[in-house]
Amino acid sequence: MNTAITIDQVVKEFKVGDNVLRVLHGIDVEVRTGELTYLVGESGSGKTTLISIIAGILYPTQGNVHVFGTDIYSLSDNDLVKFRLKTIGFIFQQYNLLPTLTAAENAAVPLIAAGVPRAEAVDRARVLLEKLNIGNQADKFPRAMSGGQQQRVAIARALVHEPQLVVCDEPTAALDAKSGRRVMDLLREVALAADRAVIIVTHDNRIFDLADRILAMEDGRITSDGASLPAGHD
């Protein structure tokens, strides 16, 4: 296993009125390839802020973040956007699918954004949807699909451009236990490889047993790091 992400003394502060609120207190952590890494913690613990910084969509106040060897916050804004498009796949809690595009078209969005011709992009998305067992839903609009099916489309969208890093925000929060576990199995099967990393923000304890590594956060600090949560956490 190689190092996918290196987070070095990352601090994040937000201005709230006249006050400064520090939400991350010098985070130091490495994320390895080939692992399903969970970021868990209570609301307000800083996990969403941390994953936003890892994903290159929120500048840290201090510290460095290297993603597959690239110091992402030393890149220009445009280069950072291009880096995200090429290297990172996103899965959002509410899926954020475009309601007026079909499942296949939604899944093809990152390819289209990268300049791949539309027909080719949609064809590649269809192949991935087949792999995710929703090939028969490819021409349906999100509103005609169940939550689990929509989440699979979101997974397809996150993976269609074969990114090295996949970041997921509460991917099972809107799903029942069975669907949630199935989605996680799929993620492990499709997204994870020796040269890839998957980071999942969750507080869904129904799926904690599926993690390779769990980073627990509290008050802007990582308080535990292991294959499971220490006693007292849930």
Add this chain to the structure above:
Amino acid sequence: MNWIALRMLTGDRVKFLGLVFGIAFSTLLITQQLTVFVNLLMRGASAVYEVPTANIWVMDKVGRTPDVTLPLPTTALDKVRGVPGVAYAVPLLRANATIRTPDGKVEGVGVVGLDDATLIGLPRVMLEGKREALAAPDSVFIDAVGANKLFGRRTNVTGIVLELNDRRAVIAGVTDATPTFTSGVILYTRYSNALNFVPGTRKRMSFVLAQTEGGLAPRAVADEIQNRTGLRARTSAEFAKDGIDFIVQNTGIPINFGITVVLGVIVGVAIVGLTFSLFIRDNIKQFGALKAIGVTNGKIRMMVAAQSALVALIGYGIGLFLAALFIWGPGDVDAFKGFYIPWQIPVISAVLTIVMILLTGVIALRSVLKMEPAEVFR
């Protein structure tokens, strides 16, 4: 990405139709009102346009328009004829009178007295009767709009006897004249007849219509007429503009139409701006997701521009079509007789549409550009 932008827009049918409606309604309002405004102004010059065979109008010093002048003495005609550069000059009488129709209807009319020999000043197109019929005693021609107004859309009004200022007048033909600004009934008759129909003082002649000799500039000959006769001489183009300027300066029409056009823009901006903002707000998460995935602000701008362009193009097309339908659709309606849409008006509408869509697009875009992609995780 533009394809995705257009699918986002057209997929939300209610807002898409709302945006198209906003632009179409504004375009309709702007185009239709500007068209009516311009054509009404042009009617201030229609009396001049109806006389293509004279390029100089000579009048009293205080004369301003075909309907606002003081009569000239008959000697003025000879004076003008004696000015070098004048090929020919004829008298023209324009006066108001009252008629009574056979069914007792009383109406104010305009009487135009034309040179007996040449009939210069008579509209070119005759809908009923022949020009020669005006030679008959008591005969008058009536303009088509006036005939419709007095007798309805009858096919033949020739032969109807009118009581014109207590004198007998017989309709001998119908002319196809462009209505004047006041759209009153116009009766054309020979100058000698007109003198009998219209009582007055010694001075009865309203204008002398002159034509320059070939190759001479009308303005130069008009100056010569002014110098030699002491009368006011205007070229046809100048006098047409005088008629238009008179309406602009002496009526509230420009202000009223101007207000309507401004309202059209405001309503357009309000409807389109509100709908666009709602559309963006409803899709803000999706735009945020696109930004997080790796769509640059430049591409987002292009997406919103593509959406704006589509709405503008369809809305403008529909608005222009409806405006044309409004003007020409009713067919042979006297109120719009002779109306046309000058090419400048669609251009003005297009420019205002672009301004509207740019304004609303930029306002709607601001929230997307300001949005941090990290917000999709919150």
